[in-house]
Amino acid sequence: MSAFGKMSDANSTLAKATRSIIPASTDHAFRLRKLCVGIVSFLAASSINVSVASAQVTSEAVPGEIIVKLKGSGKSLKSQAFLGKAVSEGGLAHKGSWTGLNMHHFKVNDSRPVDAVIQQMQADPDVEYVEPNYILRRPDDTEDGEAVSMAEVRAAANSSSSVASSSFTQSNAPVQFPQAWEAASATGTTIVVAVVDTGVDYNHAVFADSGAMWVNSREVPNNGVDDDGNGFVDDVRGWNFAYNSNNPMDDDGHGTHVAGIVLGATQNISAYPMSPARIRIMPLKFLDSNGMGTTSDAVKAIYYAVNNGAKVINNSWGGGGYSNALVEALNYAYNNKVVLVAAAGNSSNNNDQSPTYPASYPIPGLISVAATTDLDNLASFSNYGANTVHVGAPGSGIYSTYPYNTYGRSSGTSMATPFIAGLSALILRENPNLTAYQVRELVFSGAVPVASLASKTTTQSRMNAYNSVQAAKSAVASSSQPNSQASAQRAPAAEAQAAGCGLVKAMRSDFSGPGSGDGMKQLTFFGVLLLMMAPVLIAMRMRRQAAAAYRRRFPRYQIASEVKLCVGDRELVGSVSSISMGGAQVNTDAWLDNGGVVAMVIKSPDGREEITVSGKVVWSEEKKRYGVAFQDADTSSLNSIARWTKSLMRAS
Ligand code: CA
Numbered sequence: 001m002s003a004f005g006k007m008s009d010a011n012s013t014l015a016k017a018t019r020s021i022i023p024a025s026t027d028h029a030f031r032l033r034k035l036c037v038g039i040v041s042f043l044a045a046s047s048i049n050v051s052v053a054s055a056q057v058t059s060e061a062v063p064g065e066i067i068v069k070l071k072g073s074g075k076s077l078k079s080q081a082f083l084g085k086a087v088s089e090g091g092l093a094h095k096g097s098w099t100g101l102n103m104h105h106f107k108v109n110d111s112r113p114v115d116a117v118i119q120q121m122q123a124d125p126d127v128e129y130v131e132p133n134y135i136l137r138r139p140d141d142t143e144d145g146e147a148v149s150m151a152e153v154r155a156a157a158n159s160s161s162s163v164a165s166s167s168f169t170q171s172n173a174p175v176q177f178p179q180a181w182e183a184a185s186a187t188g189t190t191i192v193v194a195v196v197d198t199g200v201d202y203n204h205a206v207f208a209d210s211g212a213m214w215v216n217s218r219e220v221p222n223n224g225v226d227d228d229g230n231g232f233v234d235d236v237r238g239w240n241f242a243y244n245s246n247n248p249m250d251d252d253g254h255g256t257h258v259a260g261i262v263l264g265a266t267q268n269i270s271a272y273p274m275s276p277a278r279i280r281i282m283p284l285k286f287l288d289s290n291g292m293g294t295t296s297d298a299v300k301a302i303y304y305a306v307n308n309g310a311k312v313i314n315n316s317w318g319g320g321g322y323s324n325a326l327v328e329a330l331n332y333a334y335n336n337k338v339v340l341v342a343a344a345g346n347s348s349n350n351n352d353q354s355p356t357y358p359a360s361y362p363i364p365g366l367i368s369v370a371a372t373t374d375l376d377n378l379a380s381f382s383n384y385g386a387n388t389v390h391v392g393a394p395g396s397g398i399y400s401t402y403p404y405n406t407y408g409r410s411s412g413t414s415m416a417t418p419f420i421a422g423l424s425a426l427i428l429r430e431n432p433n434l435t436a437y438q439v440r441e442l443v444f445s446g447a448v449p450v451a452s453l454a455s456k457t458t459t460q461s462r463m464n465a466y467n468s469v470q471a472a473k474s475a476v477a478s479s480s481q482p483n484s485q486a487s488a489q490r491a492p493a494a495e496a497q498a499a500g501c502g503l504v505k506a507m508r509s510d511f512s513g514p515g516s517g518d519g520m521k522q523l524t525f526f527g528v529l530l531l532m533m534a535p536v537l538i539a540m541r542m543r544r545q546a547a548a549a550y551r552r553r554f555p556r557y558q559i560a561s562e563v564k565l566c567v568g569d570r571e572l573v574g575s576v577s578s579i580s581m582g583g584a585q586v587n588t589d590a591w592l593d594n595g596g597v598v599a600m601v602i603k604s605p606d607g608r609e610e611i612t613v614s615g616k617v618v619w620s621e622e623k624k625r626y627g628v629a630f631q632d633a634d635t636s637s638l639n640s641i642a643r644w645t646k647s648l649m650r651a652s
Contacts, residue, residue, distance in 0.1 A: 059321040061132035062294050064108040065095070066118060067325045069128040074102035082126055092117075098299070103325060105133065105296050134320025136298055138198060138254040138291040139346040141412030142381070144397050150205050150405045154272035168407065170264045171394035172374045173462070175419070177265060180426060180465035184278070185473075188429040192280045193262050193312040193421055194238075194305035196298065197255030199248045199285035201403040202237060206260055206269045212277035214238065216308065230308060239304055241286040241297040248283040252291050253402050255283065257410055258316050258418045260401030265422020265465070266429075269401070279425045282310050287317060295323050302329040306336050311428050314421035315342040316414035318356050327361055327486045334365040334484055339428070339436045341367045341421040343413035344383040351385035360388050362485040365436025367424075367443060371395020371416040372462050376450040382413055384456035391444060392453050392462035393419040423465050430469060433477035442468045442475060557648030561603040579641060579648070604644050611637045 068086075070079045079102055086092045092106040108117050114132055121130040148168075156164040170177075192214050202213045218228035219236050226233045238248040250256045259281045263269055266278045284304060286297040298317075305313050313333060320326075333340055342359035344351060351360050351368070359368040371379040372392040378384060379396045395416030402408045424439050434442070446468030447461030454460045559579045579602075600613045 059132070060135035060319060061114065062135060064114060065133035065294075065296070066092075066106050066108070066114060066121070066130055067133055067296055067299075067323075068104045068106060068121060068130045069324065069328075070102045070104070071126055071128045072102065074100060078126060096296070098303070101328070102128075103299075103328075129324040131295075131324055132321070134295045134323055136287070136293045136295060136317050136319040138252070138287055138317050139343055139412050139414050141254070141346065141410045141414045144409040144411055147402050147406040147408040150407055153270050153407045157268075157270040158272060168270045168399050170261065170269070170399050171397075171419070173372065173376065173394040174464075175394060175462070176464050176466035178268070180423075180469040181267060183466060183469050184426060185430055188278065189432040190278065190280055191312065191425040191428045191432070192282050192310045193314060193425050194282040194284050194301075194310035195255055195259045195262060195314050195418075196284045196286060196301045196305065197250075197258050197314070197316060198252035198287040198289075198291060199240065199250035199255045200259040200281060200283035201250045201256045201401070202248070202283060204256060204260075204401050204403065205405050206263065206274070206401050207281065210263065210267070210269075210274040210277040212263050212279065212281050214280040214282040230304075232304070238283040239285070239301070241284065241300050241304075242288040242293060243285075248285040250283075250285070250403055251289040252287065254287070254291060254316070254414065255285065256403050257400045257408070258314060258414060259283065261398060261415055261418035262314060262422045262425070264400060265419050266426055270399075278429060279422070282308070293317070295320060295326055299325050299329045302326075302333055306333045306338050310338060311432075312339045312341065312421050312424045314418050315340065315358055316412075316417045318343060318345055318359060320357060322355075322357065326358055327363075330358060330361055330363050330366065331484045331486060334363050334436050334481075337435050337481075338365070339367070339421075339424045339439045340365055341369060341417050341424060343417045344368050344370045344385070344389045346371075346381045346412050346414075347383055348381055349383045351383050351388045355388065356383055359383075360385075364482045364484060365440055367391060367420055367440050369393050369395075369413060369417045369420050370453065370457055371411070371413045372450070372452070376452060376462055378452045378456055379411065379413075381411070382416075384453075386455050387458065389457045390440075391420065391447050391457055391459045392416070392450065420463060423463060423468055426465065426469050427472040430472040431475055431477065434472070434475060435478050435481040437481035438475060438478055442472050446471055557645045557650055559605055559644070559648055561605065561607070579645060604640070605648060609640060611640050613637050
C-alpha cells in the first residue's frame, strides 16, 4: 500500500479541510476552496483502485491508462508500426509520447481490465515495459494553527521584541541555517531548484520581492511561439503539467508552502525588506487542485526540470507502485548531476519493509527525508527506514508561505524535504560542479547524530546546514559518480521471447490490406507498416511451405555480395542473393539459431561501397520463414540500397 494513496488520507483531508473552515482564518476563500478540494479528493479516491499483477500490490492508478516503453529507437519503423497497430487494432487511444525515449502514453478504449492489457502487452518482445499510469499525491500534511498575513509577519520580524521577531522563524530546530547563510560566499552561482508539486503562488510577496522565481529568459512571453524549442509554448514561468498550460499557479497551497521552505533554507523570508534571492524556484505543477497527479505528468515535469537548468528537484509527493518510467526519469536527472530530494512519507511506515516511491528508489543522488521535531525526535507521522530513509530534517510546525500573501504552519515530510533541497542549493552555490552524489554525501557528512534516528535512518542523523556548507567550500568536484542501482524492471515474458517472433505476430493482420484502418493517421501507419514488413523479411531458410501467395511491397533484385553478420561477439560471413528497399535475401543457415538484433555489413553490387544495417532476426508467420527486418536502418542506408537497386535485375 502506498504511503500516500490510502483512503484514510482522503478522509483526513476532508476532516482537515472541514476544520480549517472555522472562520479564524484570514482568508476564507482560500479555506473554502480547500474544503472543496478535500471533498473532491475523497470522491476521486473512492473509485480508482486497480489491481496490478506485475507490481504485486494494489496501487491507485488512472483508470484505463498505461505507459508503454518500446525497445530500440522511437524513430524506427518498428516502433512507429507498433504505435499504428496499437491504435488501429489494439483498442488503445494514443495520449502522448516522450520523443527520444520511445515511451508512450495510452488509454484503453474498451472495457478490458488494465491489468489484462498490461499482461498481454508485456508478452510482446518489442515492449521493454508496460505499467499503469499511477496516481501520485502530495502527502496529507497537517496544517497547524491559523494563516497570518505577510504584513503581520513582517511587523513582527521588524519588532524590537526578540520574542516577536523570532515568532515566525521557519523552524526552531538546531539546524544552523542562519550560520550557514553567514558562512556562504557573498557571490555564487544562482542555483535553480525545481518544485515539482501543486504549483507556486509566484505573486506572493516573499517570492516577488526577493526575485526568487525562475524566469525562462529564452522564451518571449505570450507570443504563441516555442522560442527556445523546448517543446513548450510561452513557458516563461515553468509549466503546469496537470492542466497543460504555461501557468504553474498554485491552486492548492502545498507547493507554495514547500517553495517558501526551499527559499527559507537560503535566506530569512520573514525579514523586510528581503535580501535578493540566492536561488531560483522553478515551479512545475503536476498535482491538480485536489493534490493528485499522475506518473505520466511527474515524468514530464522531471524531464522539464533537468532539460531547463534545474540542479535540484524537490519531490514532496509520492504514491503508486514501482514505476519504470519514473525510475528512468529520475536516473536521467541523476546522470545530469541533478540532486533529487524526496519525502519519506507521512504514514509512520517503515520504508524498508514497504517502500514509498519515489523516496525508496535506490538512486545514489536521491535523498529520502524523514521529519524531526524541534527537539530532534522523529515526528510521529514520519516514515523511516534504517536502510532506505537517509536523513532527518525539521518537519514539525514549519512556518512558510501560503497563497494570497499569507503565511502559515504545516507539519509533514513535505516540509522536511525542502529544507534539504534548499541546503543542496546552498552547497551547489558554493561549488557548482559537484555531482549529485557528492552533494548528497555533503548533506550526510554535515548531519549531526541524534538518538531518535539511530535505528531509523541510514545516517542516524539530522541535517546541519552550517557543517555541510562549510565542507562544500573545500570539496573537490568529482568527474564521475556511482552508477544507479535503480533500473527498469523488465517483463519476464518479454525477455523469454526476445528472439524476435513477436513483432511479426503482432503485425500479422496488417498484411490483410489497406482497408484495416481509416483516416490519415492509420494510412500513414499502414504505409510505414508495409515499408517495414512486406519487404523487410529476408528469407534465410524455409521452415515450412509458404502457406499463401504473398505480394511484395517492393521489387526484389538479384545481387551477389558478401555480408558480415555480428551476433553478440560472433561474426558470421555469408552472401546476399537478393535485395530490395526493405531487406536482403541471404543464403547461409548459420545465422538461424542466433536470434536478436544483428548488425549487417552489406557491400554494394560493384563492391566499392559498404553499409552497416541494423536488423532483427524475425520469424514471419505469414511467410513461414525467417528474415532480418531492417527496422532500424537509417535513411542513408536506405538511400544507398535504393541507388544500388536501380541497376539490378529483378529477383523472383
Ligand atoms: Ca519554450
